[in-house]
Structures are given as C-alpha cells and as structure tokens.
Amino acid sequence: MAHFEKANSVYEWLDQRLALDKLWKVLAAEYWIPKNINFLWAMGVVLMTMFTILVISGIFLLMYYKPDTKLAFDSVNYTIMQEVWFGWLWRHMHAVAASVVFLVIYIHMLTGIYYASYKRGREMIWISGMLLFVTFSAEAFSGYMLPWGQMSYWAAQVITNLFGGIPFIGDDLVIWIRGNFYVSDPTLTRFFMLHVFLLPLIIMMIIGLHFYTLRIPHVNNQDGEEIDFDAEAEKYKAGLKKEAKVIPFWPVFLSKDFFVLGVFMIFYFYLVFYHYDFAMDPINFDPANPMKTPPHIYPEWYFLWSYEVLRGFFFNVGPLSAMDMGLIAFGIANVIFFFLPWFDKNEEVAPASRRGGFFIWFWLLVVDMIILTIWGKLPPTGFNAYIGYVAAVGFLALFAALPALTARKRGLLMFVILTTIVLFIAGYLEYTKTLGNGFVIAALFVIFYALFFLSPAIVKRVGGAR
Numbered sequence: 001m002a003h004f005e006k007a008n009s010v011y012e013w014l015d016q017r018l019a020l021d022k023l024w025k026v027l028a029a030e031y032w033i034p035k036n037i038n039f040l041w042a043m044g045v046v047l048m049t050m051f052t053i054l055v056i057s058g059i060f061l062l063m064y065y066k067p068d069t070k071l072a073f074d075s076v077n078y079t080i081m082q083e084v085w086f087g088w089l090w091r092h093m094h095a096v097a098a099s100v101v102f103l104v105i106y107i108h109m110l111t112g113i114y115y116a117s118y119k120r121g122r123e124m125i126w127i128s129g130m131l132l133f134v135t136f137s138a139e140a141f142s143g144y145m146l147p148w149g150q151m152s153y154w155a156a157q158v159i160t161n162l163f164g165g166i167p168f169i170g171d172d173l174v175i176w177i178r179g180n181f182y183v184s185d186p187t188l189t190r191f192f193m194l195h196v197f198l199l200p201l202i203i204m205m206i207i208g209l210h211f212y213t214l215r216i217p218h219v220n221n222q223d224g225e226e227i228d229f230d231a232e233a234e235k236y237k238a239g240l241k242k243e244a245k246v247i248p249f250w251p252v253f254l255s256k257d258f259f260v261l262g263v264f265m266i267f268y269f270y271l272v273f274y275h276y277d278f279a280m281d282p283i284n285f286d287p288a289n290p291m292k293t294p295p296h297i298y299p300e301w302y303f304l305w306s307y308e309v310l311r312g313f314f315f316n317v318g319p320l321s322a323m324d325m326g327l328i329a330f331g332i333a334n335v336i337f338f339f340l341p342w343f344d345k346n347e348e349v350a351p352a353s354r355r356g357g358f359f360i361w362f363w364l365l366v367v368d369m370i371i372l373t374i375w376g377k378l379p380p381t382g383f384n385a386y387i388g389y390v391a392a393v394g395f396l397a398l399f400a401a402l403p404a405l406t407a408r409k410r411g412l413l414m415f416v417i418l419t420t421i422v423l424f425i426a427g428y429l430e431y432t433k434t435l436g437n438g439f440v441i442a443a444l445f446v447i448f449y450a451l452f453f454l455s456p457a458i459v460k461r462v463g464g465a466r
Contacts, residue, residue: 028250032233034221035245041219042260043108048207049261050101050268055200057094061087065146067192069185072148073287092276098140099279100268102302105133109337114362116349117220118341125217128210130338135203137303142195144300148188151281153288154297156183156191162310165327182290224349296379304376305369305395309333312372312392314385315430329392336399343399345407357405361398368394386431393423 007013015021033041064084066075080087109129112118118126145156160177164170179186218229227245236244247253271278279301283294299307313325320328336343344358352359371391378384397420404413 028254029248030233031215031249032229032236032246033219033249033253034225034227035247036221036223036225037219038222039256039260040107040111042257043104043111045254045257046104046261046264047101047108049265050097050104051203051207053093053097054101057090057097058196058200060090061094062196067146067189069148069188069288072146072188076147077285089272092272095280096268096271096276096278098143099300099302100271101136102140105136106302109133110362110366113340113365114352115220115222116224116344116351116355119344119347119349120226121217122213122220123341124213125210126341127338128206128213131206132203132210133337134334135199135206139195139199139203140300140302142191142199145188145191146195147284148288149284150286150288150292150294151284151297153183153290154294155299156187158297159299160187162327162330165323220349222351224351226349298377301373301377304374305372306330306333308372308376308388309392309395311380312388314380314389315427329396332399333395340402343402343406345403361402361405365395365398368398383431386428389427389431390424393420393427397423 004016007016011020061080064075064079064087066072076091080091082088112126112129141155141159145152160174160183163177164174166173175181177187177190178184179190218227221227225245229246232244232246235241236246236248281298298304310326310330313322313329315322317325346355346358348355352362368391371387372395375384375388375391380388397416400420401413401416403409404416
C-alpha cells in the first residue's frame with residue numbers, strides 16, 4: 001500500500017490520492033507542441049469550444065423542446081423563440097454553432113491534408129478525426145429534423161430512403177430507422193434520442209480517443225520536421241527556450257490558441273446576433289406538411305458536397321439505375337477520406353507547397369468540393385445536372401489518381417486522367433441523348449471503378465511526385 005503523509009491542504013490531499021500533479025504535467029505543463037506552427041493549429045481548441053457551446057445551449061433548449069410531431073414546431077418557434085426569456089439567444093447560439101462547427105471541421109481536415117498530418121505514425125490521429133467528422137455529421141442531421149419544419153421533414157424522408165439501397169436488408173432497415181413506413185412521430189423520437197444522448201456520448205468518447213492518439217506521435221508542424229520531443233523538452237526545461245523547438249501546451253501554446261479563439265468568437269457572435277439564419281432555408285420556418293412537397297429538397301450546406309455526389313448521376317449505366325450509381329458514389333465519397341494515409345504513397349511528411357503534383361491535387365480537391373457544394377443547392381435540371389455529374393466523377397477521379405500521382409507512376413496517372421475525360425464526354429453525350437444507355441458507358445464505369453479500388457494495391461510505395 002502506498003505511504004500517505006498528513007496533507008497540508010485539500011489539493012495536497014487530493015494529489016496524494018489522484019496524482020493531480022502528474023496528470024497536469026502529462027496533459028498540459030509537459031505536453032510539448034512544436035514551435036513551428038501557425039494559427040490553423042488552433043482549430044482543435046475552437047472545435048472544443050463550439051462543441052461545449054452546443055452542449056450547454058442544447059441543455060437549455062431541451063428544457064422546453066417537445067419531441068412530438070404535434071408540438072415540436074411550436075415548442076421551437078413559439079415557446080423558445082417568443083415566450084422563454086432569452087430563449088431566442090440560446091436557439092441562435094445552438095443553430096449558428098451547428099453550422100460554424102462544420103466550417104472549422106473542414107478547415108481542420110484540409111489543414112491535416114495540406115501538411116500531411118496523417119503520415120508517419122499519425123494514421124490513428126487521422127482516423128479518429130474522421131470518426132469525429134462522421135459522428136458530428138450524424139449529430140447534425142438528427143438535430144436538423146427536430147424543429148419539424150418542412151425541410152426537416154422532407155430531408156429526413158430523402159435521407160432515410162437512402163438506406164433502402166442496401167442489398168437484402170434495405171427496405172426493412174428503412175422501416176426500422178423510421179419506426180414506421182414513413183417519417184412520423186416514432187422517427188422524431190428516435191432522432192431526438194440520438195441527438196440529445198447517444199451521439200453526444202459517442203462524440204465525447206471519440207474526442208478522448210483523438211486526444212489520446214496525439215500523445216505518442218505528437219503534433220505535426222509546418223515543415224513536417226521529425227522532432228526529438230524528449231531532447232527538445234529537456235532544452236526548454238533547462239532554460240534554453242529560444243533554442244528549443246517545442247513549447248509546453250500550457251500556458252504558452254494555449255495562450256496563442258486563446259487569441260485565435262477570441263478573434264473567432266467575434267465572428268461567431270456577429271452571426272448569432274445579426275445573421276442567425278445565414279445557413280437556414282426559409283422553408284424550414286413552415287411546419288412540416290407530408291402532403292406538400294417542397295419544389296427542391298436539399299440538406300444543410302455542410303452536406304451539400306456529398307449530396308451532389310449522390311444525385312450527380314442522372315442516367316442509368318447498364319443494369320445499374322442512376323440511383324444505384326449515386327449510392328455507390330455517395331458511399332465511396334463518405335469513406336474514402338479514411339483511407340487517405342494509404343492512398344498517398346509518398347512517405348515524405350511535407351506541406352503540399354513542397355510536393356508539386358500533390359499541391360495541384362489538393363487545390364483541385366478544394367475547388368471540386370466547393371463546386372459540389374454550390375451545385376448541391378441548385379435544382380438538378382438542365383445543364384446543372386451535367387456540371388454536377390462532372391464534379392461528382394471528378395471527386396472520385398481525384399482519389400483514383402492519388403496513388404499513381406504520389407508514387408510517380410505516370411503511365412497509370414495518364415490512364416486515370418484519360419478515362420476520366422472519356423467519362424466526362426460520355427456523360428455529355430448521355431446528357432444530350434446522343435449516346436443512349438449503351439454498353440460503352442457501362443464498360444467505362446466498370447473500368448473506372450476497378451481502377452479506383454485496385455490502384456492503391458498495384459502502386460508500390462516508391463517516393464512522391466515532385
């Protein structure tokens with residue numbers, strides 16, 4: 001049994017039993033961060049702050065919200081917004097944070113891609129971060145349904161229908177998720193449980209996992225330099241603070257984070273007070289009506305890029321319907337980021353600006369996702385349908401080309417590019433009804449998807465493109 005001496009304070013009594021000093025050193029005072037970082041490394045603290053705001057504001061909203069299809073809309077738009085003292089503020093804070101948190105997530109994710117923070121032992125950091133993205137997405141979608149407005153109802157109708165595309169169990173799964181044959185009161189209560197209990201609990205657990213995965217390989221830096229953290233930490237503790245390449249998490253690193261957080265909170269509260277509905281559809285301020293379908297159904301802005309991938313295929317391909325093609329592409333788009341550490345065959349950890357081909361690839365990805373987001377909100381009619389198709393195929397093609405690009409397999413890379421161009425042309429011919437639903441385009445898609453799945457396996461890890 002450990003030896004305990006008489007404590008001179010409450011803190012000392014707790015420290016003897018809980019090792020508070022050691023815990024503080026491990027988590028903060030002697031957790032070392034590279035000096036060579038910029039403000040983008042503060043996005044993690046910003047995300048934690050936004051999640052805290054969501055939890056606290058959600059607790060206050062939960063006091064008055066009614067998870068009942070007959071009462072939900074009024075409890076949000078009348079009780080909370082008009083009758084509860086400062087209820088409007090808590091709803092504004094919750095709704096804006098729900099949108100802003102995805103803006104920060106995308107910045108955080110793209111920063112990780114740009115600086116190759118998913119390599120050299122950091123794969124679990126990346127995977128746990130992507131798990132957070134998926135659970136935050138599920139949390140946001142379940143919350144989008146709760147106001148029981150028109151877009152809430154019809155978005156739930158469309159999204160739950162997607163599960164019907166799963167072979168063998170799809171139809172039964174849709175009924176199980178909804179608790180009925182159509183979106184109704186049991187669906188609302190299910191999503192309410194997910195939103196206020198199960199998903200927040202899972203998010204908190206994955207946040208803990210994400211922080212834990214950072215402990216061993218440590219945080220990446222702007223140059224991708226491999227730092228001996230133990231040696232550099234000894235320099236810092238010896239008083240050689242200028243020579244050391246690291247700083248302690250507390251108070252040095254967090255003081256910089258708090259400055260970035262302060263600037264960000266000005267932007268956040270500006271939206272809260274002046275542009276609360278910047279990301280909300282006016283249709284959702286009308287009560288849900290199963291008998292009146294909105295002319296154009298679409299999700300919140302942060303889902304639009306993957307939604308456009310889903311609906312980007314407007315024609316049948318051989319035995320596969322347009323819906324089947326869209327579901328395949330949608331499924332790939334939502335899991336492909338998990339496999340980025342293995343699709344990137346270049347072992348060098350360096351910013352994209354020092355990896356010529358990858359630099360172009362990165363910005364093509366950003367532009368393509370922006371196009372998908374913009375067109376995802378437009379009606380899929382006329383030439384909009386073809387642009388959505390090009391952007392959806394382009395998104396898949398970028399990941400199909402990545403192994404060849406980063407391993408400098410130029411022949412394979414050119415084959416991917418030419419196949420993609422042919423698919424663009426075939427899509428245009430299909431759009432103009434020149435080609436028809438023939439075997440040519442079906443064969444092209446078979447080749448494309450075979451290449452997509454096989455290219456990481458056939459490309460060897462032989463250094464990256466310059």
